[in-house]
Amino acid sequence: MPLRIESVSFDAEDPLMQGRFWSAVLGWEHGIDEDGDVWVEPGLGHPDNGLVRPLLFLAVPEPKATKNRIHLDLRPDDQDAEVDRLESLGAARVSVGQDGTEGWIVLADPEGNEFCVLGES
Amino acid sequence: MPLRIESVSFDAEDPLMQGRFWSAVLGWEHGIDEDGDVWVEPGLGHPDNGLVRPLLFLAVPEPKATKNRIHLDLRPDDQDAEVDRLESLGAARVSVGQDGTEGWIVLADPEGNEFCVLGES
Numbered sequence: 001m002p003l004r005i006e007s008v009s010f011d012a013e014d015p016l017m018q019g020r021f022w023s024a025v026l027g028w029e030h031g032i033d034e035d036g037d038v039w040v041e042p043g044l045g046h047p048d049n050g051l052v053r054p055l056l057f058l059a060v061p062e063p064k065a066t067k068n069r070i071h072l073d074l075r076p077d078d079q080d081a082e083v084d085r086l087e088s089l090g091a092a093r094v095s096v097g098q099d100g101t102e103g104w105i106v107l108a109d110p111e112g113n114e115f116c117v118l119g120e121s
Numbered sequence: 122m123p124l125r126i127e128s129v130s131f132d133a134e135d136p137l138m139q140g141r142f143w144s145a146v147l148g149w150e151h152g153i154d155e156d157g158d159v160w161v162e163p164g165l166g167h168p169d170n171g172l173v174r175p176l177l178f179l180a181v182p183e184p185k186a187t188k189n190r191i192h193l194d195l196r197p198d199d200q201d202a203e204v205d206r207l208e209s210l211g212a213a214r215v216s217v218g219q220d221g222t223e224g225w226i227v228l229a230d231p232e233g234n235e236f237c238v239l240g241e242s
Contacts, residue, residue: 002148002197002198002199002202002203002206003146003147003148003195003197003198003203003238004147004169004195004196005147005173005193005195005196006194006195006196006239007194008129008191008192008193008194009191009192009193009194009237010190010191011190025124026125026126027124048125051172051173052126052172052173052174053173053174056194064190065187066186066187068189068190068191069131069132069185069191069234070129070130070131070132070189070234071129071130071191072126072128072129073126073127073128073129073130073177074124074125074126074127075124075125076123076124077123077124078123081123082123085123113190113191116130117124118127
């Protein structure tokens with residue numbers, strides 16, 4: 001494999017806060033490396049351990065300025081229950097032009113990064 | 122698993138062109154669904170088949186406007202050779218404030234989405 005995805009990396013004003021949010025969202029673990037970068041990845045007991053690539057949160061000085069060009073789509077077992085849970089964790093519903101009939105729900109994380117909660121598979 | 126990453130999704134002015142580029146970058150396959158969305162994922166013979174989540178390119182009318190908040194980090198076997206190969210595929214070196222001593226190289230895909238080619242592991 002000449003080239004492999006190592007991580008999906010997010011600029012963050014507060015990498016630790018973002019890492020805590022996303023580890024709660026996905027049921028993954030988080031840790032900080034010597035540079036202050038925060039990793040979020042499936043822990044030893046998680047079915048995706050060693051399989052799914054981690055998320056990485058990197059400190060930047062500037063806040064998010066516009067709708068992201070790249071986002072995560074998340075598949076729930078129960079869309080309504082998951083959206084309720086995510087809102088309780090600090091996610092907020094946002095509008096990016098969807099009309100509400102698409103079947104997915106658009107949320108943003110605490111720093112405004114948009115993501116979608118799809119319908120049940 | 123109450124919530125799982127389904128895909129890493131990119132807004133794209135030309136999803137098919139972007140899908141072709143990224144399938145060449147990663148050695149993955151691409152396909153178009155009935156909505157015109159373009160999937161890029163490891164094919165049957167690829168070691169990551171069924172493991173790594175796909176990339177999804179979704180048509181949007183607006184071009185990229187600012188540095189992306191989210192990017193992919195890619196791990197090469199041979200950084201110099203991979204950067205040459207990526208440039209031949211249509212990637213371009215870009216500056217996002219790196220000073221060139223970090224060990225990684227920042228490129229952008231044909232629509233300007235930044236990504237990093239890390240040093241050899």
